[in-house]
Amino acid sequence: xxxxxxxxxxxxxxxxxxxxxxxxxxxxxxxxxxxxxxxxxxxxxxxxxxxxxxxxxxxxxxxxxxxxxxxxxxxxxxxxxxxxxxxxxxxxxxxxxxxxxxxxxxxxxxxxxxxxxxxxxxxxxxxxxxxxxxxxxxxxxxxxxxxxxxxxxxxxxxxxxxxxxxxxxxxxxxxxxxxxxxxxxxxxxxxxxxxxxxxxxxxxxxxxxxxxxxxxxxxxxxxxxxxxxxxxxxxxxxxxxxxxxxxxxxxxxxxxxxxxxxxxxxxxxxxxxxxxxxxxxxxxxxxxxxxxxxxxxxxxxxxxxxxxx
Amino acid sequence: xxxxxxxxxxxxxxxxxxxxxxxxxxxxxxxxxxxxxxxxxxxxxxxxxxxxxxxxxxxxxxxxxxxxxxxxxxxxxxxxxxxxxxxxxxxxxxxxxxxxxxxxxxxxxxxxxxxxxxxxxxxxxxxxxxxxxxxxxxxxxxxxxxxxxxxxxxxxxxxxxxxxxxxxxxxxxxxxxxxxxxxxxxxxxxxxxxxxxxxxxxxxxxxxxxxxxxxxxxxxxxxxxxxxxxxxxxxxxxxxxxxxxxxxxxxxxxxxxxxxxxxxxxxxxxxxxxxxxxxxxxxxxxxxxxxxxxxxxxxxxxxxxxxxx
Numbered sequence: 001x002x003x004x005x006x007x008x009x010x011x012x013x014x015x016x017x018x019x020x021x022x023x024x025x026x027x028x029x030x031x032x033x034x035x036x037x038x039x040x041x042x043x044x045x046x047x048x049x050x051x052x053x054x055x056x057x058x059x060x061x062x063x064x065x066x067x068x069x070x071x072x073x074x075x076x077x078x079x080x081x082x083x084x085x086x087x088x089x090x091x092x093x094x095x096x097x098x099x100x101x102x103x104x105x106x107x108x109x110x111x112x113x114x115x116x117x118x119x120x121x122x123x124x125x126x127x128x129x130x131x132x133x134x135x136x137x138x139x140x141x142x143x144x145x146x147x148x149x150x151x152x153x154x155x156x157x158x159x160x161x162x163x164x165x166x167x168x169x170x171x172x173x174x175x176x177x178x179x180x181x182x183x184x185x186x187x188x189x190x191x192x193x194x195x196x197x198x199x200x201x202x203x204x205x206x207x208x209x210x211x212x213x214x215x216x217x218x219x220x221x222x223x224x225x226x227x228x229x230x231x232x233x234x235x236x237x238x239x240x241x242x243x244x245x246x247x248x249x250x251x252x253x254x255x256x257x258x259x260x261x262x263x264x265x266x267x268x269x270x271x272x273x274x275x276x277x278x279x280x281x282x283x284x285x286x287x288x289x290x291x292x293x294x295x296x297x298x299x300x301x302x303x304x305x306x307x308x309x
Numbered sequence: 310x311x312x313x314x315x316x317x318x319x320x321x322x323x324x325x326x327x328x329x330x331x332x333x334x335x336x337x338x339x340x341x342x343x344x345x346x347x348x349x350x351x352x353x354x355x356x357x358x359x360x361x362x363x364x365x366x367x368x369x370x371x372x373x374x375x376x377x378x379x380x381x382x383x384x385x386x387x388x389x390x391x392x393x394x395x396x397x398x399x400x401x402x403x404x405x406x407x408x409x410x411x412x413x414x415x416x417x418x419x420x421x422x423x424x425x426x427x428x429x430x431x432x433x434x435x436x437x438x439x440x441x442x443x444x445x446x447x448x449x450x451x452x453x454x455x456x457x458x459x460x461x462x463x464x465x466x467x468x469x470x471x472x473x474x475x476x477x478x479x480x481x482x483x484x485x486x487x488x489x490x491x492x493x494x495x496x497x498x499x500x501x502x503x504x505x506x507x508x509x510x511x512x513x514x515x516x517x518x519x520x521x522x523x524x525x526x527x528x529x530x531x532x533x534x535x536x537x538x539x540x541x542x543x544x545x546x547x548x549x550x551x552x553x554x555x556x557x558x559x560x561x562x563x564x565x566x567x568x569x570x571x572x573x574x575x576x577x578x579x580x581x582x583x584x585x586x587x588x589x590x591x592x593x594x595x596x597x598x599x600x601x602x603x604x605x606x607x608x609x610x611x612x613x614x615x616x617x618x
Contacts, residue, residue, distance in 0.1 A: 109418070279432055
């Protein structure tokens with residue numbers, strides 16, 4: 001067990017708050033997108049931007065930004081291996097809210113899915129590694145420029161380019177893996193750069209000014225590029241496909257890639273016992289199963305069961 | 310983390326073997342009971358004993374006894390908190406065999422249930438407490454006669470009597486909780502006495518003869534009474550109700566009561582960190598959810614989804 005420090009606890013609470021806001025934002029934005037499509041007749045997935053005139057969509061966007069800021073600050077306190085998987089809790093929030101606001105019925109097996117997401121999250125939280133003490137942005141820079149991590153970034157960028165310029169025009173609107181793949185790949189870089197920037201800002205607020213170093217500004221540019229790309233394609237994915245299909249795929253790919261990136265860059269698992277790492281992976285599998293269950297059963301209405309998988 | 314000693318490992322392997330045999334036995338016995346009912350027209354649940362003439366039922370019984378012996382020996386090596394929850398794996402074995410032998414179709418969500426049972430079991434195994442070193446049957450006797458445990462035994466006996474003589478004649482064949490309740494309550498006492506007897510026999514084989522103490526013989530009588538009662542009512546439950554209904558209820562009640570009994574008698578959780586105990590409970594919840602999922606979806610055939618819960 002990694003133990004549970006004050007910093008991990010702060011990160012944990014922020015991650016919970018973040019999930020609440022982000023879960024709510026999904027519902028509000030979805031309602032906004034629906035309304036916009038009803039008014040203009042053109043959907044965001046096929047290139048429409050009518051949703052930009054819809055106040056509800058902006059409210060959802062603001063809720064999401066608040067959630068993302070909480071998430072951002074969470075990454076400054078606790079390791080990505082802890083914060084990222086907790087994102088699944090936003091799915092529970094949105095499932096519960098969907099029942100009341102979008103009038104989607106939550107199936108009894110969906111409740112079982114919620115129980116699993118919570119149990120899995122508890123296991124992940126208990127076994128999260130300690131955040132290592134970082135004293136300057138240069139230290140993060142050195143982590144980001146180690147060969148292994150550069151290789152990771154290189155492969156991600158190449159795959160994203162192939163997806164955007166070759167696959168997206170061809171089968172972006174028929175194959176759910178294209179848009180969600182771009183989101184998830186960029187997402188793993190977003191999280192790493194967000195963590196770098198967040199830690200630098202935290203150090204700055206603590207009195208050790210990091211804004212004098214070009215590395216801090218570089219991370220800021222990377223965050224902007226990654227987050228905008230990620231959000232743009234998440235919008236496209238959400239509007240083109242059913243949330244029930246997008247959410248679990250996005251969760252699995254985004255979380256797996258982020259954990260991979262974090263383990264490469266921050267060496268989260270060094271000094272963790274084998275048992276803790278296995279428990280963490282099992283916790284992740286449990287949350288994942290819960291997510292699948294929640295989403296698979298979300299649209300069940302009795303007769304449609306067999307074909308819904 | 311409790312660490313994973315050689316004894317825990319032996320107990321773990323034996324528990325796995327035991328689950329294999331017991332899982333197979335469920336299927337073989339069920340086939341035997343079906344055949345016996347077809348021949349005589351009277352079912353065990355309403356007092357028929359025709360299954361005693363059916364060779365398949367006896368084959369199932371032998372498989373079960375081999376499984377139970379493996380289980381019995383497992384308890385001599387590892388704590389009940391480790392061995393008992395692993396019993397859920399027998400449900401996976403029987404679900405897989407049911408597909409081939411009873412031609413029951415395993416639903417895709419059922420596979421998710423299997424994944425969860427395995428993940429949960431891994432978490433339980435990793436966090437299982439160390440078995441404490443016991444050097445004589447008197448030591449176990451002292452544990453069994455502490456006030457807290459005597460109170461537990463007393464309450465169990467009273468409740469079982471009420472269930473057998475008041476509720477069983479009234480609503481035994483309509484309410485699934487009566488027969489499975491009797492099984493589970495007696496089961497928790499079976500496990501404790503089996504563990505006492507197993508440990509005594511293990512000590513005897515190691516050269517410290519415990520058969521000269523009356524306590525060993527007392528435990529032997531208790532084992533016989535508890536196991537016969539438990540088996541008798543498990544037969545009745547299995548024959549009266551659908552396996553899909555009996556299995557998860559039996560698993561939850563039996564495992565919870567056994568963990569409770571073991572924590573009271575053997576103080577398994579003393580010296581365990583809070584994190585380990587919580588992880589273990591989460592692991593148990595995960596296995597339980599997997600069991601429910603596996604059983605709920607076992608009989609789904611598309612259209613029957615809504616009413617099957």
